[in-house]
Amino acid sequence: NAGVTQTPKFRVLKTGQSMTLLCAQDMNHEYMYWYRQDPGMGLRLIHYSVGEGTTAKGEVPDGYNVSRLKKQNFLLGLESAAPSQTSVYFCASTSPGQAMNTEAFFGQGTRLTVV
């Protein structure tokens, strides 16, 4: 059971380059999230999706775009990377509507460095 899988695990970008992070889940979850984790700041929500074809902004959406063309996949795009986007990115999924005690399941993270 793979759970939540993120690709790639590590990446170094030059300022101004673009890239896409892929998140795939095999648990048939409706909700998917992208977070960034920075030292001393916990996890901050970038964008999220409550179902296929829908996306919404989170706490820190600027500089990022997302797409949810298939239920199992949630893509995070950086159109023009900046050093301030150096961070560890986590994807998570859940289905709160199915069970009250459902928690969010996290991917292994993507460590992104922008130079």
Add this chain to the structure above:
Amino acid sequence: ELKVEQNPLFLSMQEGKNYTIYCNYSTTSDRLYWYRQDPGKSLESLFVLLSNGAVKQEGRLMASLDTKARLSTLHITAAVHDLSATYFCAGIDTGNQFYFGTGTSLTVIP
């Protein structure tokens, strides 16, 4: 927006001692979660607390929830080195967005 605050941010404790991590949140949250993160790793779910007065225990960790005080606690009993990690609490708003605290970095010293 739901705001979640944890304290302390850093905790160094000796093996065998007890301690409590506190998690306060600003508005109503349907559920309260506790996660553990080891260095360089992902987040692992520890507890899901669903209602006022909920208490859950797993090994040396016990979590509780007081919705009236908007407070959750994670109590560590007789700490051992294997518990060294960063612990996060998280609440969830009516839009099913998770909001995380800044984390408590726990180091257990032999």
